[in-house]
Structure formats: structure tokens, C-alpha cells
Amino acid sequence: xxxxxxxxxxxxxxxxxxxxxxxxxxxxxxxxxxxxxxxxxxxxxxxxxxxxxxxxxxxxxxxxxxxxxxxxxxxxxxxxxxxxxxxxxxxxxxxxxxxxxxxxxxxxxxxxxxxxxxxxxxxxxxxxxxxxxxxxxxxxxxxxxxxxxxxxxxxxxxxxxxxxxxxxxxxxxxxxxxxxxxxxxxxxxxxxxxxxxxxxxxxxxxxxxxxxxxxxxxxxxxxxxxxxxxxxxxxxxxxxxxxxxxxxxxxxxxxxxxxxxxxxxxxxxxxxxxxxxxxxxxxxxxxxxxxxxxxxxxxxxxxxxxxxxxxxxxxxxxxxxxxxxxxxxxxxxxxxxxxx
Numbered sequence: 001x002x003x004x005x006x007x008x009x010x011x012x013x014x015x016x017x018x019x020x021x022x023x024x025x026x027x028x029x030x031x032x033x034x035x036x037x038x039x040x041x042x043x044x045x046x047x048x049x050x051x052x053x054x055x056x057x058x059x060x061x062x063x064x065x066x067x068x069x070x071x072x073x074x075x076x077x078x079x080x081x082x083x084x085x086x087x088x089x090x091x092x093x094x095x096x097x098x099x100x101x102x103x104x105x106x107x108x109x110x111x112x113x114x115x116x117x118x119x120x121x122x123x124x125x126x127x128x129x130x131x132x133x134x135x136x137x138x139x140x141x142x143x144x145x146x147x148x149x150x151x152x153x154x155x156x157x158x159x160x161x162x163x164x165x166x167x168x169x170x171x172x173x174x175x176x177x178x179x180x181x182x183x184x185x186x187x188x189x190x191x192x193x194x195x196x197x198x199x200x201x202x203x204x205x206x207x208x209x210x211x212x213x214x215x216x217x218x219x220x221x222x223x224x225x226x227x228x229x230x231x232x233x234x235x236x237x238x239x240x241x242x243x244x245x246x247x248x249x250x251x252x253x254x255x256x257x258x259x260x261x262x263x264x265x266x267x268x269x270x271x272x273x274x275x276x277x278x279x280x281x282x283x284x285x286x287x288x289x290x291x292x293x294x295x296x297x298x299x300x301x302x303x304x305x306x307x308x309x310x311x312x313x314x315x316x317x318x319x320x321x322x323x324x325x326x327x328x329x330x331x332x333x334x335x336x337x338x339x340x
Contacts, residue, residue, distance in 0.1 A: 001085065003122035006094045007197060008107060010148040011129030012138050013100030016158035019190030020129060021097050025066075027194045034065040034080060034091040036073075065091050073110050074117070081120040093198070094121070103144055104151040105277070105298070112300050125200030128152035129187070133162045135171055139243065146245040149178045150277040150321045153202035158187040180247040181280065181319045203295065245277065248327055250318040250334040255284040260337040261316075265294070265301070268320075268330070273299035276322040282306070284314030286339035 011017045025033065067076075083089045098107060104126060111123045128148045131138065135157075138145045149155060155175055160168055172184055185196055261283060269276070280295035291306040318334065 003118075003120060004081065004084070004091075004094050005124040005198070006096065006111065006121050007124055007200075008104060008126045009095060009097045009129070010102065010104050010126060010151070011100060012131065012134075012142065012145045012148065014134070015100065015129040015131040016187060016190055017097050017100070017129050019158075020156065020187065020192070021095065023191045024095065024194065024197065029194050029198075031092040032065070032090055034067075034089070034094045036067060036076065036080075036094065036096045065089060073107065074113065077110070077117060077121065101144060103147050105147065108151065108297055109300065112297070123203045124198065125153040125202035126151050127154050127156060127197060128182075129156050129158055130171075130175065131159055132157050132168060132171060133159045136174075139174065143244070146178060146243055147277060149175055149182070150245045150247075152179055152182045153200045154196065155179070155182045155184045156187050156192060156196075157184060158190070160186050161188075174243070176247075178243055178245050178247060179278075179321055180249060181278075181321070244323050245321065246325070248320040248322075248325055248330060250281075250316075250320070250331065252316040252334070252338055253313070254316070255286040255314050255339045256316050256337045257339045258285050258288070261285070264333050264337050267333070269296070269299045269301060272322065272325060275325060276320060278321045279318070281316070281318035283316045283318070284309065 009017050009021065021035065025035070067080075080089065080094070084091065096107065098104065108123065108126065111117055111121055128151070130145075130149065135145070139149075157168070157171070163171075168186075175182075175184060183196075185192060268279070276296075276298055278295070278297060279301070281293070283292040283294070285292050288305075289308045291309065292303065293306045294301055294303040296302065320330070
């Protein structure tokens with residue numbers, strides 16, 4: 001049985017996570033989705049659904065399953081998987097909606113904490129919903145908002161109709177400085193093309209580990225409901241913000257020495273692992289025709305070789321997203337990894 005894909009839905013209080021979740025559950029995606037509400041107390045998932053017991057699993061009319069937890073996520077995940085394997089429950093995908101005050105770190109790490117969960121589940125992506133109206137103040141006042149964005153594979157901006165385009169452009173640039181690897185899209189009344197939410201491969205070791213947004217810090221807002229034409233490119237705003245969480249892109253247009261880059265990454269995780277939210281890269285290694293792909297969360301990392309470079313010019317890119325990382329020292333250390 002293939003691992004169950006998991007989508008983690010984060011966002012600060014009132015950002016619009018539950019509205020988005022209702023849109024997902026109503027969507028014509030042809031999948032049976034299990035939802036875990038990681039909340040305190042009863043949660044209104046749908047207008048016709050109110051859950052009171054943490055152990056209760058309710059099947060909705062479209063076949064989706066909804067439940068809440070107040071305790072051990074690890075145990076709850078094992079129970080859901082066991083019941084699915086036994087034929088008691090049928091679902092294709094799991095979505096976890098966190099409380100607005102939740103740091104996504106421990107939830108994400110749960111899926112790498114044991115061989116049993118690694119075999120049972122596949123973390124597909126982290127989605128952060130950002131309130132365009134209140135985000136500037138929330139980013140300044142709440143570290144958890146910056147962490148939610150830093151962890152994200154995709155950022156969905158809600159309430160864009162309540163602010164002007166200049167404010168949206170400034171917010172887009174600020175979000176890109178925090179996480180330049182996460183594509184940004186605009187929600188319209190909690191709705192967005194569902195293809196933007198699933199199969200993100202955010203924790204896969206393949207070429208998608210560093211998608212196009214990493215090369216374009218000025219992110220694109222895209223209209224909801226599947227339009228492919230970007231609404232505008234966000235210019236860099238005049239003001240600057242000293243957010244403690246920021247993205248750092250290390251690039252070399254060529255190959256690296258294997259021993260040196262290995263030592264660099266080991267030292268990075270040893271010294272700054274607690275401050276690192278996400279780290280990912282596609283590297284060219286001297287004497288190796290294949291790409292070396294890696295990504296990790298804090299001090300947990302996975303490495304694997306991908307396809308050969310072929311006619312494409314080898315290059316090395318690393319994106320680090322973390323809290324108060326020593327940029328000058330890291331750039332200098334990476335520069336010493338260049339082959340030859």
C-alpha cells in the first residue's frame with residue numbers, strides 16, 4: 001500500500017484556513033479526503049458538521065472523513081492508518097489544519113520521527129494562508145506567523161480585496177524575503193484552483209525541490225480558479241523590514257567538491273539546526289554526472305541522486321530558510337566548497 005499523501009494547512013488566527021478547507025471538501029476532485037483538525041475544543045468544519053469528541057470520526061456526504069485531536073498526533077496518525085489498512089475507513093489523502101497559534105515545526109517533524117510513520121505517510125506540502133489586511137502587523141508582532149511562512153511550500157493570500165495593489169505588492173516582496181522558494185497565490189473568498197494545493201512534492205528528493213520561485217524573489221500573484229496569467233509582478237517596496245526569519249540563496253554556476261560540501265552541510269546543521277526551518281538544494285558534484293538533491297527540516301535531512309545533467313550546464317543552488325542565520329559566514333563557507 002502506497003504512503004498516504006499529507007497536506008499541512010497553517011495560518012494565523014482568522015486568516016481563512018477553515019474557509020479554504022470547506023472549499024477543499026466541497027471540491028470536485030474525485031478524492032476521499034481525511035481531515036484532522038488540530039484544535040482545542042469543538043470545531044465547526046462545515047455548516048452541517050460540529051465535532052465534539054476527539055476520538056470521533058464523522059463521514060461527510062461526499063465521502064470525506066473529519067475528526068479532531070487534542071492530544072497525541074503520532075498516535076492518532078497510527079490509528080487512522082491502521083483503520084484504513086483494516087478496511088474500516090477509506091480515504092486517499094490526509095489534510096491537517098493546525099490551530100492559528102501553532103508552530104508547524106513539531107507537526108512536520110512527526111512525519112519523520114519513526115519508520116512506521118515514514119512508511120505510512122508522505123508529507124506532500126505545507127500551505128500557509130496569509131491575511132493580506134492584517135499580515136503586516138501580525139508579521140511584526142507574532143514570531144509564529146513568520147515561522148508558518150518560512151515552513152511553507154505555497155503561500156495563499158486571503159482578503160486581498162480589502163487592500164490596494166501597492167499594499168499587496170509590498171506584502172508579496174516581504175513574504176518572498178522570508179521564503180523565496182514558496183509560490184504565492186491569491187485566494188478569492190477562500191477559493192483557489194485545487195491543483196495548486198495537492199501534489200506539491202514539497203518534501204521529495206527530485207528536481208522540484210527548487211522550483212522556479214527560488215530564482216525569482218519577486219513573487220507572482222495569480223488569480224484564483226485556474227487562471228494561468230499572473231495578475232502582476234510585485235516590485236520591491238521602498239521600505240525594509242528586519243524579520244528574524246529570512247531566506248538565503250547560495251548559488252554557484254558549477255560543481256562543488258563532495259568532501260567540502262558534506263562538511264559544510266554537517267557543520268550547518270550542527271551549529272544552526274535549531275534555527276533552520278527548511279533547507280533544500282540541487283547540487284553539481286565534481287566528477288558526478290548526476291544531480292545531488294537534498295532537503296531537510298532543522299537537523300533532519302535526506303540526500304539522493306537525481307537525473308544526469310546531460311546537455312544542461314551543471315550548477316549548484318541551496319535555499320536556507322531560518323532565523324537570524326549568519327549570512328556572511330554561510331556565504332563564505334559555501335564559497336570554499338567550489339571544486340578545484
